[in-house]
Amino acid sequence: MARAQRILLVGGGHSHVEVLRRFALRPDPQVALTLVSPEPETAYSGMLPGLVAGLYTRAEAHIALPPLARWAGARFLTDRVEALDLHEKTAAMADGMREPFDFVSLDVGSAPDDRVAGARAHAIAVKPVAAFLAAWERMQMDAAGGTVRTIAVVGGGAAGVEVLLAMHARLAAALGAGAPRFALITDQPHVLPGHPPAVRARIGRILVARGVVLHFDSPAVAVEPGAVVVAHGRRIAADRIVWAVAAAAQPWLAASGLACDARGFVRVDEALRSPSHPFVFAAGDCATQAQHPRPKSGVFAVRQGPPLAGNLRRVARGAPTTAYIPQRRALALITTGGRHAIASWGPFVAQGPWVWRWKDRIDRRFMAKYVPPAGAGSAPAPLSPDREQSR
Ligand SMILES: Cc1cc2nc3c(=O)[nH]c(=O)nc-3n(C[C@H](O)[C@H](O)[C@H](O)COP(=O)(O)OP(=O)(O)OC[C@H]3O[C@@H](n4cnc5c(N)ncnc54)[C@H](O)[C@@H]3O)c2cc1C
Numbered sequence: 421m422a423r424a425q426r427i428l429l430v431g432g433g434h435s436h437v438e439v440l441r442r443f444a445l446r447p448d449p450q451v452a453l454t455l456v457s458p459e460p461e462t463a464y465s466g467m468l469p470g471l472v473a474g475l476y477t478r479a480e481a482h483i484a485l486p487p488l489a490r491w492a493g494a495r496f497l498t499d500r501v502e503a504l505d506l507h508e509k510t511a512a513m514a515d516g517m518r519e520p521f522d523f524v525s526l527d528v529g530s531a532p533d534d535r536v537a538g539a540r541a542h543a544i545a546v547k548p549v550a551a552f553l554a555a556w557e558r559m560q561m562d563a564a565g566g567t568v569r570t571i572a573v574v575g576g577g578a579a580g581v582e583v584l585l586a587m588h589a590r591l592a593a594a595l596g597a598g599a600p601r602f603a604l605i606t607d608q609p610h611v612l613p614g615h616p617p618a619v620r621a622r623i624g625r626i627l628v629a630r631g632v633v634l635h636f637d638s639p640a641v642a643v644e645p646g647a648v649v650v651a652h653g654r655r656i657a658a659d660r661i662v663w664a665v666a667a668a669a670q671p672w673l674a675a676s677g678l679a680c681d682a683r684g685f686v687r688v689d690e691a692l693r694s695p696s697h698p699f700v701f702a703a704g705d706c707a708t709q710a711q712h713p714r715p716k717s718g719v720f721a722v723r724q725g726p727p728l729a730g731n732l733r734r735v736a737r738g739a740p741t742t743a744y745i746p747q748r749r750a751l752a753l754i755t756t757g758g759r760h761a762i763a764s765w766g767p768f769v770a771q772g773p774w775v776w777r778w779k780d781r782i783d784r785r786f787m788a789k790y791v792p793p794a795g796a797g798s799a800p801a802p803l804s805p806d807r808e809q810s811r
Contacts, residue, residue: 424452425736428511428521429494430501431528432457432485434465434718435703437790438725439525439732440492444792451736453494454519456501456511457485463549465718466783469755472556473586474593483790491792501528504676506697523699523735525728526686530667530705530716532575538643543574543663546583556587559660563591563600568659572648574640575664576606577613578717581623582755583664588630589757602632603656605648607639614715615752619764622771626756640665667705667716681708691741692728699735703728712746719750722786753779 429436432455443453463471467481489496497519503512510518531547534540544555562568573584584602591599604611604627611627611634612620627634638650643663647655669684679687679696686702687695687710694700695710704721714720727744734741752764753775761776763769 422450424450425522426452426454426520427732427736428519428524429453429455430511430524430526431704431706432459432462432483432488433527433529433704433706434721435725435728436525436527437462437483437485437488438722439729440488440494441789442726442729443494443733444488444492444796447493448733448736451733453489453492454497454521455485455489455494456497456499456513456519458498458500458514459550460484460486460496460498464783464787466753466779466786468549469582469586470780470783471553472583473589473755473757475759478553480784480787483787487792488790491796501672503672504678504700506677506700509699521699523701523732525732526673526700526702526706527704527721528670528673528706530669530685532663532665533668534663535668536640536643536665539640539663542643542645543648543661545663546579559587560591560594562660563595566598569600570603570658571600571660571662572603572605572656572658573662573664574605574643574648575666576604576608576611576636577664577666578615578752578754580604580606580662580664581611581627583662584632585626585630585757586755587662588632592630600659602630603635603658604632605635605638605640605650605656607637609636612754615754615764616767616769618767618769619754619762622762622769623754623756630757669706673706681710683708690743690745691731692724692744693731693735693741701728701732709746714746714750717750717752719752720746723747753782755779 461482461484463482467476470476471481486496500514501511502514510520532545546552573580588602610620611623640648642649647657649655673686674680674684685708688702688707689695692701692703703724705716731741754762759776760773761779762771763775
């Protein structure tokens, strides 16, 4: 029998957790999987606002990666990929090691574009999630101590709005009238671009009812300690600035020589495969399906998991890949702080506690899939025991 093909999964994002689950359910002796992740857990985006609002525990909103990898018979490396050598077929890790592969699959997500002057130094980005959650813990303590009186969120998409409403709900519950005041800053003329006017209007009314000061048509041009500078030099003061603008790609993706779109996201075809390097696959936020571009959203990343798993299995056996065409529109369930949510699907809009309960059921069912059954999985044989120990 031919040697097993080494498939390196970079990042434990929404697509790769499903790849692991599928290999766990149907192991393949032709495939030797390795997962690289800087953290032993990955946040589920659907429950992130609920975690910030205090409705979920950290464990409820995260998938534990080492047990999932073990279940799939995969090696797990705690590290961060910083470059790919596409000639040598190796990935360079933050710890200086190189990991060889036959095929590599990228699912490393995205982070808010922080190229605005001062954003990196003076604002708190909503991604990476671990850093944001640590900053959120400190923010709550500072708000309770009275040193944080105002919080500005920059970015009026679903992530910005949901995080703002979640932070507001948590602080209002804890501090009552002493809770900080919030501002929302966006370069758009309204919140939630891409959603129908009825959804925007409902969210707008909720924001106004919670006393949020809305700054529309106000692109942030700089961030200073204690202020966001928007177009025309206007300064919006805030004790903490949360950065939730449009997603940007990690620079090493394009720097590796992979074909990328204009924003640096990896271009992939209908098989989720790089047109420039057919041994490279990519999914989730870090990829753009050139023929079928879709918003950077967890829903699409989740949907790419099954076709990605299928195609990795096929290429490992030298079989042809199959095409995956993403759905045109996805159901968005937008949370509004407490146990209340708005459903947005095409022109259809609904809201209420029942929408939140519906979303809660969907999310909990999703998370349960990634908890291996008791006793499942055996430790895979490390390729090099020395390297395993060094991580
Ligand atoms: C506050 C907030 C709320 C959101 N709510 C929703 C929602 O309700 N519904 C929705 O559909 N979308 C939502 N989104 C968007 C959603 O988070 C993303 O679209 C989704 O996470 C993309 O999934 P992914 O698999 O591409 O990447 P991610 O889920 O971000 O996973 C990437 C993984 O790769 C790891 N990684 C990163 N860099 C490296 C590296 N160099 N080497 C190795 N590993 C690496 C990370 O640690 C992470 O575990 C929200 C986003 C935010 C910020």
